[in-house]
Amino acid sequence: MSDRRNHLILIGLIVAALAGVVAIGIPGSPVHQPIRKGLDLQGGLEVVLKAHPPAGVKLTSAQLDRAKNIMEQRVNKLGVSEPVVTTQGSDEIVIELAGIHNPDQALAIVGKTAQLEFYDLEADLVAPSIDVQGTPFASPSLFGMLARVEAKAKQGTPSAWYLFNAKKKLVAGPVPTRDALLKKQDGKVPKGWKALATPEHTVVVRCPAQSGCIGASAPAPVYYYLFKHNPDEGVPEMTGNELKLSGTRQDFDPNTNEPIVSMQFTKKGAKIFHDITRKEADRGRTRTNLEGHGTDLYQHFAIVLDRELKSAPYINFHDNPDGIEGSNGAQITGIGSLKEAKDLALVLQTGALPVNFSIAERTDVSATLGKDSLREAERAALVGLLIVALFLLLLYRFLGLVAVIGLGIYAAFLYAAIAILGVTLTLPGFAGLILTIGVAADANVVVFERIKEEVRSGKSVRAAVAAGYAKGFRTILDANVV
DSSP states (O other), X not given: OHHHHHHHHHHHHHHHHXXXXXXXXXXXXXXXXXXXXXXXXXXXXXXXXEEEXXXXXXXXXXXXXXXXXXXXXXXXXHTOSSOEEEEETTTEEEEEEETOSOHHHHHHHHTOOOOEEEEEHHHHBOTTSXXXXXXXXXXXXXXXXXXXTHHHHTSSOOSEEEEEOTTSOEEEEEESSHHHHTGGGTTSOOXXXXXXXXXXXXXXXXXXXXXXXXXXXXXXXXXXXXEEOBGGGTBSSEEGGGEEEEEEEEEEOTTTOOEEEEEEEOHHHHHHHHHHHHHHHHHHHHHIIIIITTSOOOEEEEEEETTEEEEOOEEOTTTOTTOOOGGGOEEEOOOSOHHHXXXXXXXXXXXXXXXXXXXXEEEEEOHHHHHHHHHHHHHHHHHHHHHHHHHHHHHHTHHHHHHHHHHHHHHHHHHHHHHHHTOEEOHHHHHHHHHHHHHXXXXXXXXXHHHHHHHHTTOOHHHHHHHHHHHHHHHHHHHHHO
C-alpha cells in the first residue's frame, strides 16, 4: 500500500512538472520563457573589432576591458536582445548581435570611437584653413589642402598620413605612420599616386556640407579644415571628459523644433567653457571694432566628434559680452534627422572608447537563412525521433511504449531546463539535444535487451525487469561518459 502511494505521488509530481513545462512553452503565459536563439538560427551579426592604439603606445588590459564595457552599454541602449560582447586575445573584442534588423547601423554606433573635442575655431585653425586676417576657409579638397602644407609636414613628425591615387581620390588614411600607410602597397607609393601628411601637432577635421561649414565657398559635399592639436598646450580646449554623461540627451530646439543633442558639463568643464566663450566674445568685439566696418565678426566654438565638425555656434558678444556660462551646457545643432540625433546622444552618453577600433572579421547571417536552418533542423529532429519511436514500438511493444513516453517526458524537461537557464540555442546545440535524446533511447535498448536475456534464463517478468535495470546501469554509464 505504501509503495502504491509513493508511486501515485511520483506520478502526480511528474504530471505537475509537465503542466509547468506546458506553461513555460505557451506564449502569453505568465511564466512563459522563450528559447534564446543564436545567430545561425535567427540571423544577426558577429564582428571582431581590433584595437589600434597610437604609435608607440601599448594597449593595456584595463583599456580593453573599458572598451568592452562601453560597447556593452551601447548595445544595451540599442535594445538588441541577448547581445554577447567578449574580449579575445590582447587586442580584440567580439560582438554578437542576434536578430538585429540593421547590422551596419548598429556596428557603426557600437564601434564608434566617440572622441568629443571642443575647439576655439578661429584661434585653433592653421593655414591654409585660415588667412592672415583670421578668416576661416573650408577646403573642398583634402588633397589640395594637404598639398599646400607638404613642405611643412616634412619638418618634425607628421601626425597622420594619407594616400591618394592618380585621380587625387583618398585611398587610405589617416594612419599614424608612412609604413602603415604603404603596408598594402609593399612599402612603395604606386606610380602616379601621392602620399601626403599633416604637419606635427595638427589634425584634419572634415565637415559635411549640411553641418554649415564656416568659410565654405565652392560647392562640395564635404569640406576640410586643418586644426592645431596639442593637448600638452591645451588644444583642443575641452574634450568629452568634461561632460556629464547622464546630462547628455537627444532633445528638440524650442525655436525650430529641430532635433538637437543637449550636453551638460562638469564643474571644471563649465568653467573652461565660460573661459573659452569669454575670449571669443572679447576677440569678436575687438575684431569688429578694428576690421568690421559695420559688420559683426563673430567668433565660433567648434564641436568635433571623431574629427568631424558637428556644430560651430558663434558667440554673440552683444548678447553675451562676458561669454556664456557653462552651467547650462551646450547643444549640437544642425543634425539631419531625429534618428541621427538619438544615435549621437547614445554614443556620447556612454563616453569615448580609449582607442580606435577597426573591423578585423565580420560574419552576417540573414534572418531568412536562420529561419531556414531552424526549420530544416526541426524537420530532421522530428523525422529522426519518429523513426526511433517506431523502432522501439515495433521491437519491444509495451516496453517500447513505456520507453517512448519516458523519452517524451525527458525531452519536455530538457526543453524547460534550456528555457529557464537562458541557454542560447545554436544549430550545433540543437543537434546536441537530439543526440542526448538518442543516447537516452540507447539506454532503453540496453536495458530492454538485458530484460529479454533474463526472461530467457527463466526469471519472472518482475525479477527480469529488476535485473535488467541493475545489470544495464554500468553499460549505460560507460556509454554516456564516452
